[in-house]
Amino acid sequence: MSRLFRDVDGGSLCPRGSVVCIGAFDGLHLGHRALVRHAVARAQALGLPAVALSFEPLPREFFARGNPPPRLTLPRDRIEGLLGLGLERLGLLRFDAALAAMPAEDFVRRVLAGRLGAREVWIGPEFRFGHRRGGDLALLQAMGVELGFEAGQIAPVHAHGERVSSTRIREALVAGDFAHAAALLGRPYAIGGRVVRGRQLGRTLGFPTANLRFPKTPALSGIYATLVHGVDARPWPSVSSFGTRPTVQGVEPLLEAHLFDFAGDLYGRHLEVEFVTKLRDEEKFPGLPALTAQMHRDAAQARRILADLPQQAMPAHAGNEESAAPAPHPEHHQAAAQR
Numbered sequence: 001m002s003r004l005f006r007d008v009d010g011g012s013l014c015p016r017g018s019v020v021c022i023g024a025f026d027g028l029h030l031g032h033r034a035l036v037r038h039a040v041a042r043a044q045a046l047g048l049p050a051v052a053l054s055f056e057p058l059p060r061e062f063f064a065r066g067n068p069p070p071r072l073t074l075p076r077d078r079i080e081g082l083l084g085l086g087l088e089r090l091g092l093l094r095f096d097a098a099l100a101a102m103p104a105e106d107f108v109r110r111v112l113a114g115r116l117g118a119r120e121v122w123i124g125p126e127f128r129f130g131h132r133r134g135g136d137l138a139l140l141q142a143m144g145v146e147l148g149f150e151a152g153q154i155a156p157v158h159a160h161g162e163r164v165s166s167t168r169i170r171e172a173l174v175a176g177d178f179a180h181a182a183a184l185l186g187r188p189y190a191i192g193g194r195v196v197r198g199r200q201l202g203r204t205l206g207f208p209t210a211n212l213r214f215p216k217t218p219a220l221s222g223i224y225a226t227l228v229h230g231v232d233a234r235p236w237p238s239v240s241s242f243g244t245r246p247t248v249q250g251v252e253p254l255l256e257a258h259l260f261d262f263a264g265d266l267y268g269r270h271l272e273v274e275f276v277t278k279l280r281d282e283e284k285f286p287g288l289p290a291l292t293a294q295m296h297r298d299a300a301q302a303r304r305i306l307a308d309l310p311q312q313a314m315p316a317h318a319g320n321e322e323s324a325a326p327a328p329h330p331e332h333h334q335a336a337a338q339r
Contacts, residue, residue, distance in 0.1 A: 003083060004090050008111055013089060017119040019043035020112060022053040027072035028081040030186045031157040031164040038154050039122045040086040049088035051116055055095040062095050070170050070219035077192055104130025108143045118149040125156045159183050173220040176278030191255055192272040207295050209256040210266045218253050223279045225302035228257050229272040239302035240273055243282035277305050
């Protein structure tokens with residue numbers, strides 16, 4: 001039985017009841033993790049399944065389709081991260097016009113009480129839901145008296161003297177402050193995807209790349225010193241470009257990672273690119289020769305930066321690749337390799 005569900009309506013998923021937490025969970029930062037872990041702990045104490053509810057697309061993306069706000073994580077990473085915290089079920093509800101127009105009271109009755117048989121509902125600070133953001137903690141507590149559940153709100157989570165939030169993480173990423181972002185996330189910021197064949201332009205320029213597509217508005221863009229996970233037991237030093245590639249008339253955001261001194265085949269592999277240092281902004285060059293010359297300078301700078309990191313020596317072997325893992329869900333992000 002699948003642990004993931006997408007629909008508001010349907011049969012009961014938790015006949016014995018459940019403990020539910022609700023949130024956007026973009027980035028799955030320390031505050032999100034505290035909320036989920038609290039719900040899991042309460043579910044274990046009551047002997048009930050723990051369920052998280054989120055949305056795809058995120059509501060703020062739905063309401064700003066012409067200019068969507070930056071996104072920290074894509075569906076696959078959010079699903080895997082949430083399910084890895086001990087949840088028995090995850091609702092990634094399809095946020096469409098019908099759900100946007102649903103009064104908060106209907107959401108409580110149809111989803112929380114109807115599908116999930118909620119016994120407890122937990123939210124983060126200032127969380128709102130339902131049509132015109134009409135649902136809040138007070139509404140949940142009032143309806144809980146009628147429908148047989150209790151509702152609560154966890155306290156804000158602070159790290160290094162400031163409140164943890166997705167907004168502050170996005171600001172840190174834009175500023176290239178990856179240490180700050182990592183402190184709020186509880187881990188280094190990374191983007192993952194599956195590598196597939198591309199145009200191989202990078203190969204002709206002497207910089208073959210593993211290219212990860214990012215079909216949302218990214219929270220950062222530019223050229224970076226990076227570490228690629230999933231190639232070897234240790235992170236692989238690399239230089240990466242993340243943006244729309246204006247010199248070659250690119251349109252969609254693409255993350256292109258050039259792995260230093262790598263000779264293997266990465267097609268079909270799922271990789272994660274960890275951002276270490278921003279080298280410069282993305283720019284449009286007058287032609288490929290100028291672009292190639294700058295790529296050499298970027299690579300040299302990234303090598304120097306990564307060489308100073310502790311325990312990041314190049315792995316002893318290259319090219320000994322495992323077979324590709326199964327393809328992700330169609331809604332998950334993919335990657336294009338060797339542009």
